[in-house]
Amino acid sequence: MNVLAEIGGSVNTIGYGLAAIGPALGVALVFAAYINSSARQPESAGYNRTWLILGFALIEALALFGLVLAFAVGG
Amino acid sequence: MSGRLTVAQELPWPPAVSDFFPPNIAGPWVTKFGVMVWLAVAILIVFFLVAYRKPTLVPSRTQWVAESVYGLIRDGVARDQMGDTGIKFAPYLTVLFSFIVLTNLFGIVPGLQISPNSHIAFPIVLAAISFVLYIAVGVRKHGFFRYLKMSLILPGVPWPMHFLLVPIEFLQNFINKPVTLAVRLFANMFAGHLILLVFTVGGFVMLSSDNWFVQASSVFAFLMAIIMTFFEALVAILQAYVFVVLTANYLSTSLAEQH
Numbered sequence: 291m292n293v294l295a296e297i298g299g300s301v302n303t304i305g306y307g308l309a310a311i312g313p314a315l316g317v318a319l320v321f322a323a324y325i326n327s328s329a330r331q332p333e334s335a336g337y338n339r340t341w342l343i344l345g346f347a348l349i350e351a352l353a354l355f356g357l358v359l360a361f362a363v364g365g
Numbered sequence: 366m367s368g369r370l371t372v373a374q375e376l377p378w379p380p381a382v383s384d385f386f387p388p389n390i391a392g393p394w395v396t397k398f399g400v401m402v403w404l405a406v407a408i409l410i411v412f413f414l415v416a417y418r419k420p421t422l423v424p425s426r427t428q429w430v431a432e433s434v435y436g437l438i439r440d441g442v443a444r445d446q447m448g449d450t451g452i453k454f455a456p457y458l459t460v461l462f463s464f465i466v467l468t469n470l471f472g473i474v475p476g477l478q479i480s481p482n483s484h485i486a487f488p489i490v491l492a493a494i495s496f497v498l499y500i501a502v503g504v505r506k507h508g509f510f511r512y513l514k515m516s517l518i519l520p521g522v523p524w525p526m527h528f529l530l531v532p533i534e535f536l537q538n539f540i541n542k543p544v545t546l547a548v549r550l551f552a553n554m555f556a557g558h559l560i561l562l563v564f565t566v567g568g569f570v571m572l573s574s575d576n577w578f579v580q581a582s583s584v585f586a587f588l589m590a591i592i593m594t595f596f597e598a599l600v601a602i603l604q605a606y607v608f609v610v611l612t613a614n615y616l617s618t619s620l621a622e623q624h
Contacts, residue, residue: 305582340441340445343606343607344610344614346572348545350549354549354556358551361555
């Protein structure tokens with residue numbers, strides 16, 4: 291059979307792209323909520339910043355697990 | 366690619382995991398990472414000693430920098446998360462923060478160019494110290510069994526739910542917390558180094574192609590590399606802050622009276 295075109299590389303990159311969708315939405319929600327709340331109540335911005343960072347970090351961990359697994363699992 | 370520049374032939378393209386293992390400096394015991402960690406420790410000790418050698422009421426510039434770092438962590442992290450009981454953890458958190466910031470910033474310092482934290486070994490040690498600390502604090506405050514009960518059993522749920530909740534809580538408190546702490550820092554630094562490699566090395570590879578259009582577009586790759594370097598500086602500080610905030614948060618969970 292004649293091979294006209296071929297795609298090389300690792301499937302893991304596609305997998306990581308898919309895995310990043312969820313955390314992307316999560317991070318978007320966290321920042322949207324922060325902007326919303328500090329626009330409505332600017333004096334609470336400083337108080338909410340800690341929870342912004344905390345929530346962002348917890349969600350981001352999922353995306354980073356995906357990144358690490360994309361390298362750790364061969365294929 | 367026939368017309369490649371000789372420069373681009375030895376460059377690692379595409380970037381791979383093997384790029385994270387620079388050659389040893391002298392024998393297997395003196396690695397680049399070992400030297401960098403010692404350097405970071407030396408810089409921190411000397412900096413804080415010099416900053417506090419002659420403390421004055423109107424601070425000099427060095428003293429001001431040291432005081433604002435300590436003040437940021439003490440008021441913004443320790444007191445914020447743990448209340449006034451948290452002040453005694455402020456020195457540990459400050460040292461942790463400055464050490465992580467410094468080792469992260471090594472990733473964009475010319476000549477060093479890679480952060481020790483982009484190897485999982487170093488974040489694992491840092492996370493292990495925080496893990497042992499928050500377990501020890503909880504055990505010392507509540508006693509072993511009470512601390513175990515507090516961290517595993519949620520109050521006010523119907524008893525059959527405990528078959529589901531106790532394993533989840535165990536996973537959450539004793540496995541997920543330290544693992545995510547280490548992996549988050551590691552993966553950020555790993556990804557950052559990879560991104561910088563993609564844009565800088567990719568720029569050189571584009572420059573050495575046959576096509577003049579691809580050669581001209583390498584400008585954008587180098588521009589992106591510069592932007593990403595600034596982004597890495599932001600990530601370095603943000604990740605150190607996140608590490609410290611999470612450590613303080615776990616400590617406050619151990620110190621709390623209830624679940």
